[in-house]
Amino acid sequence: MNKVYPSAEEALRGVVADGQLLAVGGFGLCGIPEALIAALRDSGVKNLTVISNNAGVDGFGLGQLLETRQISKMISSYVGENKEFERQYLAGELALEFTPQGTLAEKLRAGGAGIPAFFTKTGVGTVVADGKELREFDGETYVMERALVPDVALVKAFKADRSGNLVFRRTARNFNPAAAMAGKLTIVEVEQLVETGSIDPDDVHLPGIYVNRIVVNATSEKRIEKRTLREKVAA
Template identity: 70%
Template sequence: MKVYKSARDALEGVLFEGMTVMSGGFGLCGIPENLIPALRDSGVKGLTVISNNCGIDDFGLGILLHTRQIRKMISSYVGENATFERQYLAGELEIEFSPQGTLAERIRAGGAGIPGFYTKTGVGTVVAEGKEHKVFDGETYILETGLKADLAMVKAWKGDAEGNLVYRHAARNFNPMMAMAGKVTVAEVEELVPVGSLDHDQIHTPGIFVQRIIQGPTYQKRIEKRTVRGD
């Protein structure tokens, strides 16, 4: 049975000190809003977290910084979080920056069983330092490694008891490839529907990649920066 009653129940037995966790979302869009607090409440520490960014100070992955549960972040952008900045500058938090497209491809590669690939992105910058360089057709490329995780936490719009998932609009972002790259994938959905009610052609993540699923009780769907047009 893949369906669990709560985020806490869904994470029980899969967490351990020093584990690697993938967390879906882009900014605050499509993040596992209920699983992140459950991870915080577990108290597990020494985490390596793979995510596009680290939320904001009081929401999303940012709440794990206040409890100092994150040891290392692998991400592409961290500019919205003052706590992140303070911990990094104080040497309390390790960062591995990866260009956004490269990060997405590293996660996809990990889920597809591809150990590494070559890309031109980052050549000649600090991103390329210490990485293998190779020339193809007169152009220099660097070797990037695939990424996998002990746990992938993803958020979808709809899902069924078999773990089939459908994402909505921009919330699709990093979630589908992370669902494939976790040894254990836990999904939270806004709506849990009966098996067979999803259009097979519209399923983005097949249930074979999802081990546990919950229906989230609430969603804030917050926006980091609201920009409105003046009168």
Template identity: 80%
Template sequence: MNKVYASASEALKDIIANGQTIGVGGFGLCGIPEALIAALRDSGVKDLTCVSNNAGVDGFGLGQLLETRQIKKMISSYVGENKEFERQYLSGELELEFTPQGTLAERLRAGGAGIPAFFTKTGVGTIVAEGKETKEFDGETYVMERAIVPDVSLVKAYIADKSGNLIFRKTARNFNPNVAAAGKITVVEVEKIVELGELDPDSIHLPGIFVHRIVLNANPEKRIEQRTTRTA
């Protein structure tokens, strides 16, 4: 089975649709799948629910999809640096499900592990717990959180072999592995693709069974330069 696609748009064109839940890896501006986000924007799909730690900044990362009004709902833990995000939320144009950062990571991890829900103390007694089931264990109250299983997950890794075994670099290893494992279909953007057997098995961070499609990010330095120019 060939998992390598010629471009981000080719990798997405037959698997994305209006109204889907899209998981997006990365942390702020670090370790985000820039080429895949741009291809998602260019596809024109709309009414998306996006699951990501945050939504980038204005005009970059998921901020691009907010500008084009392709996102109807965000499930995230932080929104503080995106003015358009704030404007749409306060005006009622965007639905927001705030989730504590650790809980968001665990909801994605649970989705990838086939665990439908779990109990946590985080959020008990706050608005985070409103409308959710609570239960006592050993005299302590816990709130139930549902797992997240995106229809499509978009992630960024450093190296992939042709079976989709992945190595992440530095902060790209935070949300990307959980987002990748949780997706029904996972597409990964990488900086390098190697042949089978070239990766040390002990260095692999995520096995290829979780990865369905691979795209080579041919010009990461150029995109970093463009990002720096826009955010300066």
């Protein structure tokens, strides 16, 4: 099966729709699928619920979708320095489900592992636990958290082969593997595309079974060429 698509627009075609639950990898501006987010903005889909640690910054990353009002709800752990995110939330224009950062990562991991819910001490006694089941284990109180299984996951990786086996680069790994595993359909934006078998199995960070579609960000490829040239000059 050919997983490689010629553009971000083509990779999104037929799979994104109004009202969907989406997971978007990244942490701040690190490891975000820039081309896929831009294509999502241009697609005009609306009323999206987006799972992401935060929403980029004003005018960049998911901040673009906040400005165009395509997001109706965020499931996040951090508002960050995005003033429009803060403004919409405080004005009651954007629903927000605050989730502790580690819990958010585990909710995605559980979704990818087929675990419907889990118990954690994080958030007990706070608004995070409001309306959720509490249970006692060994004399300690825990709150039940439901797993997250997004309709579509948009992630960023450093390298992919044509089968979808992924390699992430340093801290850009962040939420990307968990988001990719949790998605019912996962689209990955990569900087490099290589032939199947070119990546040593020990170097694969996420197997291709979790990846449905691949798109190469040509801008990222140019950045890699410049970075490689700088490294050669430095050597």
